[in-house]
Amino acid sequence: MQYTIHSLKKGEKAIIKDFDIDVIPLKLLEMGCLPGSMVELLQIAPFGDPLYLDINGSHVAIRIETAREIEVELIKTNL
Amino acid sequence: MSVENINVALIGNPNTGKTSVFNQLTGLNQQVGNYPGITVEKKIGFCKLPHGIKANILDLPGTYSLNASSMDESVVIELLLNKNDKLYPDVAVVVTDVENLKRNLLIYTQIKDLEIPTILVINMADRMETKGITLDIPLLEEKLKTKIALISSRKGTGIEDLKNLIVSYKTLQHESCLNALEIDPEYFTGLQKLFPNQLLYKLWLVITQDVNFSNLDRNEIRNAYTKSHSELKRLQQKETIKRYQFINNVLKDTLKIDATMAKDIRAKLDRVLTHKVWGYVIFTGILFLIFQSIFSWSTIPMDFIDSTFASLSSWVAQELPSGILTDLLSQGIIPGIGGVIIFIPQIAFLFLFISILEESGYMSRVVFLMDKIMRKFGLSGKSVVPLISGTACAIPAIMATRNIENWKERLITILVTPFTTCSARLPVYAIIISLVIPSRRVLGILNLQGLTLMFLYVLGFGTAILSAYILNKVLKLETKTYFVVEMPGYKLPLLKNVGINVVEKTKAFIVGAGKIILAISVILWFLASYGPGKDFNEAEAIVKERTAEKQLNQVQFENEVASQKLENSYIGIMGRAIEPAIAPLGYDWKIGIALISSFAAREVFVGTLATIYSVGDSDNEATIKSKMKQEVDPETGSRIFNFATGISLLLFYAFAMQCASTLAITKKETNSWKWPAMQLVFMSGLAYLVALIAYQILK
Numbered sequence: 001m002q003y004t005i006h007s008l009k010k011g012e013k014a015i016i017k018d019f020d021i022d023v024i025p026l027k028l029l030e031m032g033c034l035p036g037s038m039v040e041l042l043q044i045a046p047f048g049d050p051l052y053l054d055i056n057g058s059h060v061a062i063r064i065e066t067a068r069e070i071e072v073e074l075i076k077t078n079l
Numbered sequence: 080m081s082v083e084n085i086n087v088a089l090i091g092n093p094n095t096g097k098t099s100v101f102n103q104l105t106g107l108n109q110q111v112g113n114y115p116g117i118t119v120e121k122k123i124g125f126c127k128l129p130h131g132i133k134a135n136i137l138d139l140p141g142t143y144s145l146n147a148s149s150m151d152e153s154v155v156i157e158l159l160l161n162k163n164d165k166l167y168p169d170v171a172v173v174v175t176d177v178e179n180l181k182r183n184l185l186i187y188t189q190i191k192d193l194e195i196p197t198i199l200v201i202n203m204a205d206r207m208e209t210k211g212i213t214l215d216i217p218l219l220e221e222k223l224k225t226k227i228a229l230i231s232s233r234k235g236t237g238i239e240d241l242k243n244l245i246v247s248y249k250t251l252q253h254e255s256c257l258n259a260l261e262i263d264p265e266y267f268t269g270l271q272k273l274f275p276n277q278l279l280y281k282l283w284l285v286i287t288q289d290v291n292f293s294n295l296d297r298n299e300i301r302n303a304y305t306k307s308h309s310e311l312k313r314l315q316q317k318e319t320i321k322r323y324q325f326i327n328n329v330l331k332d333t334l335k336i337d338a339t340m341a342k343d344i345r346a347k348l349d350r351v352l353t354h355k356v357w358g359y360v361i362f363t364g365i366l367f368l369i370f371q372s373i374f375s376w377s378t379i380p381m382d383f384i385d386s387t388f389a390s391l392s393s394w395v396a397q398e399l400p401s402g403i404l405t406d407l408l409s410q411g412i413i414p415g416i417g418g419v420i421i422f423i424p425q426i427a428f429l430f431l432f433i434s435i436l437e438e439s440g441y442m443s444r445v446v447f448l449m450d451k452i453m454r455k456f457g458l459s460g461k462s463v464v465p466l467i468s469g470t471a472c473a474i475p476a477i478m479a480t481r482n483i484e485n486w487k488e489r490l491i492t493i494l495v496t497p498f499t500t501c502s503a504r505l506p507v508y509a510i511i512i513s514l515v516i517p518s519r520r521v522l523g524i525l526n527l528q529g530l531t532l533m534f535l536y537v538l539g540f541g542t543a544i545l546s547a548y549i550l551n552k553v554l555k556l557e558t559k560t561y562f563v564v565e566m567p568g569y570k571l572p573l574l575k576n577v578g579i580n581v582v583e584k585t586k587a588f589i590v591g592a593g594k595i596i597l598a599i600s601v602i603l604w605f606l607a608s609y610g611p612g613k614d615f616n617e618a619e620a621i622v623k624e625r626t627a628e629k630q631l632n633q634v635q636f637e638n639e640v641a642s643q644k645l646e647n648s649y650i651g652i653m654g655r656a657i658e659p660a661i662a663p664l665g666y667d668w669k670i671g672i673a674l675i676s677s678f679a680a681r682e683v684f685v686g687t688l689a690t691i692y693s694v695g696d697s698d699n700e701a702t703i704k705s706k707m708k709q710e711v712d713p714e715t716g717s718r719i720f721n722f723a724t725g726i727s728l729l730l731f732y733a734f735a736m737q738c739a740s741t742l743a744i745t746k747k748e749t750n751s752w753k754w755p756a757m758q759l760v761f762m763s764g765l766a767y768l769v770a771l772i773a774y775q776i777l778k
Binding site: 021022025026027028029030031032034035042043045046047048049050052056057058059060061062063066 | 143144146148179181182185309312313315316319320323345346349350353354355358359443446447448450451452460484561562563564565566567568
């Protein structure tokens with residue numbers, strides 16, 4: 001199974017690898033959600049959805065169904 | 080020295096303090112209107128610059144890029160592509176937030192590529208120190224090929240620098256940031272060959288954007304050289320990546336952020352405000368505070384306004400020579416205006432809270448907190464804002480649905496928002512509650528009247544949510560779900576911004592609604608003061624004959640004449656015509672008149688009753704409320720506004736679609752008569768049914 005933003009745990013950081021451009025709103029790209037950008041999962045809403053992210057310095061909330069489409073690579077931390 | 084007039088356009092992402100910059104430049108010297116044909120707010124202000132130059136400052140709607148995804152954003156592109164528009168900017172000022180510089184620069188590079196002289200404003204400079212941010216401004220200016228004003232709209236610093244830069248706009252460079260050829264050399268070379276005289280980036284915008292152009296034939300360009308939707312989007316992505324590469328390159332040497340300084344208050348506040356328990360507790364608390372202010376604090380100024388206008392009417396009636404004009408003034412116009420002015424405290428309170436919540440960044444957290452719950456009902460987290468704004472007025476609330484990306488969620492929000500208790504219902508509720516619900520304390524601290532009002536609000540929200548649930552099941556619409564919410568940093572709301580917002584919004588509402596109410600009041604006064612036939616014109620003789628054996632004193636006799644006249648006036652005839660239809664709901668013909676006249680706007684109800692009971696009444700000093708209290712059924716002698724009729728009226732106004740402006744805005748926003756027609760039939764049908772059942776049970 002591919003690793004997506006949806007797979008992240010709270011506080012984890014990852015690098016965006018790839019996504020299907022047809023299902024991602026352009027607005028999200030314009031906010032900096034592009035391959036190579038860093039993403040951190042800051043908060044999960046009380047009922048598990050939406051997700052509150054820091055993408056490349058932009059703070060945005062997206063729904064799980066969008067998060068599921070964005071493939072990422074986890075940054076291993078030594079903590 | 081010749082006086083020069085220049086156009087300045089303020090452009091920028093939402094949450095960059097663009098409107099604060101606008102307020103700083105123009106003060107209260109602003110005009111708020113609408114763009115023709117659409118309901119996007121158009122804000123123009125005036126500013127005196129050095130060297131005797133005058134500037135028209137246009138505050139364009141906040142947008143993330145020139146790729147329009149909403150009507151608000153289309154306005155920006157349409158203006159920037161149309162050199163013949165009389166507001167076409169001589170110079171564009173792009174406002175950015177120093178903390179989000181990278182993202183905010185995206186639109187800057189796009190504007191620059193349109194070859195419009197562009198000044199960059201870096202706002203919130205006062206936060207640089209606490210955030211550990213340092214900028215190399217001269218190098219940044221060189222790399223971005225422009226002039227930069229480093230300002231703090233919050234502290235009011237740097238505004239003079241900005242004014243000086245605007246004045247010398249002619250010295251700005253025109254060089255672009257990104258050569259469109261770089262996006263896809265093959266495609267763009269072909270495009271350039273077909274239209275050698277046009278700017279390549281402009282052609283690209285014409286191809287990708289679904290906006291109107293007056294001087295570029297979009298179809299010609301599109302047909303000549305287009306690609307599939309998916310291919311175009313891929314190119315747009317490539318464009319975005321190229322632009323970010325450019326920006327990263329620029330910021331690499333010019334922007335330094337000391338990460339250790341960035342001790343974030345945001346994370347701490349987020350943890351509490353979006354907490355699974357505290358988040359909802361705080362949100363409920365804030366809602367409670369808002370309603371408390373509307374129900375209880377605003378009654379003090381409202382009572383004052385009510386009694387002031389009542390005494391003004393009687394003063395006019397006494398001091399001016401008696402005649403038709405005085406009657407019109409004291410019985411039509413003054414009570415009419417009073418019926419509008421009385422709204423100010425409640426509307427101002429609502430706009431005050433909403434603008435504080437939005438300015439502080441809290442509203443986005445509410446959206447985040449509520450999205451999952453709202454989705455169960457076919458709504459979006461973003462529907463919370465319209466539903467709350469709906470307690471002020473459904474019109475701005477329906478306009479606020481524009482940032483809901485999903486069409487089905489947006490449509491449902493538009494359709495159910497008018498159920499929320501808007502401020503126009505408040506005067507109706509307030510007066511009827513005070514007439515039929517005893518002012519008694521229950522359970523120690525709660526006031527029965529206050530509880531009733533709160534129940535009506537809950538009823539409004541409940542019906543909205545329930546209708547949304549049903550609509551979600553019934554409506555078969557296939558739409559892609561997009562949901563992107565920016566979570567801005569927390570800011571202390573600026574008094575000046577909040578103040579200007581409250582004043583502008585209240586003014587717009589009062590003037591807009593006021594015109595209708597005033598016009599209706601005058602028409603009503605006329606219809607109530609004149610009538611056809613001898614039943615009206617010979618009222619005195621008829622009453623004299625009818626009451627011959629009764630020993631009436633002068634006052635009683637005059638009252639009898641007045642009511643004989645009202646009953647046979649034009650409006651009395653109209654009211655009696657619909658009486659059979661509304662009698663089962665417990666309403667007499669006078670209430671019928673108020674129902675008819677308030678069809679266009681609910682708030683007219685109270686004003687109408689005020690006008691009806693003022694006509695022929697020598698005692699103008701009594702307030703509307705006491706006049707309604709005295710009103711009795713001429714046959715049975717029982718009070719008209721009794722408990723059953725009161726409850727029936729409350730329920731009728733809770734559900735009925737008595738607002739022409741809302742229907743008009745729904746038509747505009749959905750671009751179809753189908754949806755407003757559905758609102759009207761469904762809401763008013765429900766209102767009649769519920770009021771009927773309630774009256775028949777309670778009477």
